[in-house]
Amino acid sequence: MNKIGLIIRREYLTRIRKKSFIIMSVLGPLIFAAYILIPMYFATLEDKEEKLMVVIDDSGLFTAQGADGPVFTIQETETIKFQVIKGVPIETFKDTFEESGYYGLLFIPANILASNSSLIYSTKQTSVEISEYLKRSMESEIEDLKLAQHEIEDIDKILAEVETSINVRNIKWTKDGKTQESNTGVIMGIGYLGGMLIFFFIFFFGSQVMRGVIEEKVSRIIEVIVSTVKPFQLMMGKIIGVGLVGLTQFLIWLMLSAVLVTGLKAAFFPELTQTPTEQVVGSDLFDQGTSAQDMNISTPENLANQDMDMAQEIFASLKSINAGIMIASFLFFFIFGYLLYAAMFAVIGSMVDNETDTQQLIFPVILPLILGIYVMISAINNPDNALSFWFSIIPFTSPVVMMVRIPFGVPWWQLALSGSLLVLTFLAMTWVAAKVYRTGILMYGKKASYREIWKWLRYSS
Amino acid sequence: MNLISASEVVKDFSGHRALNHVSMEVPEGSIYGLLGPNGAGKTTLLRIINQITAPDQGSILFEGTPIGQEHRHMIGYLPEERGLYKKMKVGEQALYLAQLKGLSRQEAMKRLKIWFKKFEIETWWDKKVEELSKGMAQKVQFITTVLHEPRLLIFDEPFSGFDPINVNLLKQEILQMKAQGATIIFSTHNMASVEELCDHITLINESEAVLQGEISEVRDRYRANKYLVTFKGNKEQLAKDLDPRFELLGVEENGMGQRATIQIKNEGEGSGDLIRNLVDITEIKAFHEILPGMNDIFIQVVNDTLQKKGS
Numbered sequence: 001m002n003k004i005g006l007i008i009r010r011e012y013l014t015r016i017r018k019k020s021f022i023i024m025s026v027l028g029p030l031i032f033a034a035y036i037l038i039p040m041y042f043a044t045l046e047d048k049e050e051k052l053m054v055v056i057d058d059s060g061l062f063t064a065q066g067a068d069g070p071v072f073t074i075q076e077t078e079t080i081k082f083q084v085i086k087g088v089p090i091e092t093f094k095d096t097f098e099e100s101g102y103y104g105l106l107f108i109p110a111n112i113l114a115s116n117s118s119l120i121y122s123t124k125q126t127s128v129e130i131s132e133y134l135k136r137s138m139e140s141e142i143e144d145l146k147l148a149q150h151e152i153e154d155i156d157k158i159l160a161e162v163e164t165s166i167n168v169r170n171i172k173w174t175k176d177g178k179t180q181e182s183n184t185g186v187i188m189g190i191g192y193l194g195g196m197l198i199f200f201f202i203f204f205f206g207s208q209v210m211r212g213v214i215e216e217k218v219s220r221i222i223e224v225i226v227s228t229v230k231p232f233q234l235m236m237g238k239i240i241g242v243g244l245v246g247l248t249q250f251l252i253w254l255m256l257s258a259v260l261v262t263g264l265k266a267a268f269f270p271e272l273t274q275t276p277t278e279q280v281v282g283s284d285l286f287d288q289g290t291s292a293q294d295m296n297i298s299t300p301e302n303l304a305n306q307d308m309d310m311a312q313e314i315f316a317s318l319k320s321i322n323a324g325i326m327i328a329s330f331l332f333f334f335i336f337g338y339l340l341y342a343a344m345f346a347v348i349g350s351m352v353d354n355e356t357d358t359q360q361l362i363f364p365v366i367l368p369l370i371l372g373i374y375v376m377i378s379a380i381n382n383p384d385n386a387l388s389f390w391f392s393i394i395p396f397t398s399p400v401v402m403m404v405r406i407p408f409g410v411p412w413w414q415l416a417l418s419g420s421l422l423v424l425t426f427l428a429m430t431w432v433a434a435k436v437y438r439t440g441i442l443m444y445g446k447k448a449s450y451r452e453i454w455k456w457l458r459y460s461s
Numbered sequence: 462m463n464l465i466s467a468s469e470v471v472k473d474f475s476g477h478r479a480l481n482h483v484s485m486e487v488p489e490g491s492i493y494g495l496l497g498p499n500g501a502g503k504t505t506l507l508r509i510i511n512q513i514t515a516p517d518q519g520s521i522l523f524e525g526t527p528i529g530q531e532h533r534h535m536i537g538y539l540p541e542e543r544g545l546y547k548k549m550k551v552g553e554q555a556l557y558l559a560q561l562k563g564l565s566r567q568e569a570m571k572r573l574k575i576w577f578k579k580f581e582i583e584t585w586w587d588k589k590v591e592e593l594s595k596g597m598a599q600k601v602q603f604i605t606t607v608l609h610e611p612r613l614l615i616f617d618e619p620f621s622g623f624d625p626i627n628v629n630l631l632k633q634e635i636l637q638m639k640a641q642g643a644t645i646i647f648s649t650h651n652m653a654s655v656e657e658l659c660d661h662i663t664l665i666n667e668s669e670a671v672l673q674g675e676i677s678e679v680r681d682r683y684r685a686n687k688y689l690v691t692f693k694g695n696k697e698q699l700a701k702d703l704d705p706r707f708e709l710l711g712v713e714e715n716g717m718g719q720r721a722t723i724q725i726k727n728e729g730e731g732s733g734d735l736i737r738n739l740v741d742i743t744e745i746k747a748f749h750e751i752l753p754g755m756n757d758i759f760i761q762v763v764n765d766t767l768q769k770k771g772s
Contacts, residue, residue, distance in 0.1 A: 215547075
């Protein structure tokens with residue numbers, strides 16, 4: 001085994017055997033799953049609680065005569081139930097409302113047609129969901145009522161004909177003359193996720209490289225190692241080893257997250273496992289292939305099929321992105337972005353004796369990365385403007401910014417330029433880093449400044 | 462044949478010259494002592510031989526060829542600041558370092574077993590380094606330095622931090638390695654160990670090599686024409702009868718008898734002249750020359766160079 005291989009092996013093995021790695025590997029997906037599942041859980045919690053509303057309808061517009069007495073004409077839902085009470089003044093509820101078990105009291109005044117207002121009394125804050133539901137239901141009933149007063153013939157038929165819902169779809173003309181449907185939201189999401197992943201990976205594992213260098217300096221093993229291997233070999237071995245640890249961690253997270261999310265979903269929300277979404281996706285998209293997506297807007301089927309399912313839209317958007325280019329560029333910018341920054345983090349590690357001294361040295365290094373994040377967020381809305389263009393070409397920000405541009409389609413020459421600039425900068429940075437590193441690792445007692453680094457660069461090695 | 466020849470080595474650090482035209486010849490199979498006060502430049506020279514730093518001027522030859530990558534495996538280095546990976550297990554770490562030095566895993570394992578047994582530290586194999594005491598960690602590091610049986614061993618202050626028993630153990634190992642043909646360079650402040658072990662020395666002071674040579678020759682060079690005479694007789698009589706060309710520096714008495722220290726004052730007169738004089742005036746039981754200790758030479762040379770600088 002050659003020396004870099006041995007170093008990579010040590011860096012990799014000692015790290016993945018650490019307790020913190022194992023804990024992070026397990027906790028990572030748990031946190032990720034929690035992000036997805038906790039809101040779902042709360043949503044179902046909210047749904048299950050039944051709320052009984054007392055209704056006092058002075059207008060009489062919403063009361064019909066049922067078999068067991070008066071009934072409210074507004075549809076009950078799974079969680080909202082109504083009980084109509086007649087001839088009781090509101091005040092009688094006031095003092096005992098808390099104990100009565102009612103969620104709220106809906107008062108519809110006699111003059112609602114004129115005043116356009118009704119009241120909900122409750123001891124708690126009424127949920128937006130309930131008041132919105134009541135508002136919408138009453139509005140539509142009163143609208144119907146008012147329309148009926150005009151006594152127009154076949155009013156229901158006319159209304160059905162008039163009702164319109166416009167669905168705006170984004171169809172993109174590609175260079176080869178095809179049309180592709182895309183959902184900008186989904187594309188944004190994917191680009192954003194990719195950029196953020198790269199940012200966190202660079203930051204988290206870059207600082208691990210730095211800590212590794214400091215550890216070797218502090219424990220003084222460094223002198224023995226650099227008498228055996230070249231500092232460059234040690235630095236590259238460390239950077240690659242830590243990078244592999246990061247890739248391993250992400251792979252574990254990805255697999256565990258998938259297992260966790262599907263497992264927990266099946267265990268706690270069985271009704272969600274076979275949603276209409278999946279049925280549609282399963283039957284429609286994969287059976288019909290891409291023909292449904294290369295849409296021609298003028299065909300009658302498409303016009304009729306206006307309520308295109310959300311999931312179908314998402315999948316259509318996913319297909320509009322070239323998955324091959326996406327994955328390849330993600331891996332490319334992921335790896336070279338990490339390598340470039342890891343070399344700089346290694347230099348910082350070689351400049352200090354302890355971790356507390358690193359703070360102010362790190363700042364100028366990660367500044368472009370943070371700038372990249374800001375530009376990335378703006379680039380989501382304007383993927384083709386000058387700012388997005390330049391920041392996706394400049395090597396220090398390109399790994400993050402290019403990721404959000406790729407889903408929208410980036411010309412080949414830009415990808416090639418950005419990629420080769422990144423590789424060239426990485427090589428140059430590694431060369432510089434190795435020179436500073438070999439001087440820095442043997443310096444003790446004082447924290448080096450960037451001015452001194454300039455001097456070290458000019459030492460003959 | 463010299464294993465290492467350093468010639469005219471210069472190394473500058475920002476505004477400070479650590480080595481100023483230092484040359485050194487280390488014969489193969491010898492033990493070479495590098496002496497000098499703290500901060501004189503010893504560690505810098507050792508680092509240059511180890512290719513940790515490069516000289517600004519001058520060159521290092523290994524067996525006559527400029528030192529390069531291929532020589533790294535032939536050198537074992539024990540730096541002054543000892544250190545191992547604290548979180549790594551002893552055995553695993555020793556294996557790693559041995560493999561970096563070019564040993565195969567199997568060979569490294571075989572040799573480590575032998576060394577761990579010899580130092581009676583087999584039970585440490587699965588301990589983490591941070592669980593060991595400082596002395597224990599030093600033993601482990603010594604083993605990792607010599608395990609690949611390098612032709613050149615470089616020890617920077619090897620005895621510091623060891624107790625006297627382990628210092629002896631170490632000295633024996635060093636002598637045994639020499640017997641097996643290894644060349645050893647070590648730097649030290651311990652002058653007793655220099656006299657005991659070294660064949661050659663270089664004394665570095667203020668970044669320059671101020672004294673070099675074979676140890677017997679160096680001691681000879683600093684002889685002060687002093688002799689120790691064990692005699693039988695009256696010491697007052699001896700003082701009175703001694704020729705004025707010789708000076709009696711003192712007489713001490715112990716169970717063995719009386720011993721006088723006498724210095725020959727004139728250049729060109731030897732021990733023969735002194736003995737001829739002594740034979741006439743007292744009964745000589747033993748007679749030998751007092752050679753200066755390395756400790757005295759060290760102090761004298763360092764002070765001399767300081768004075769030269771001052772004037």
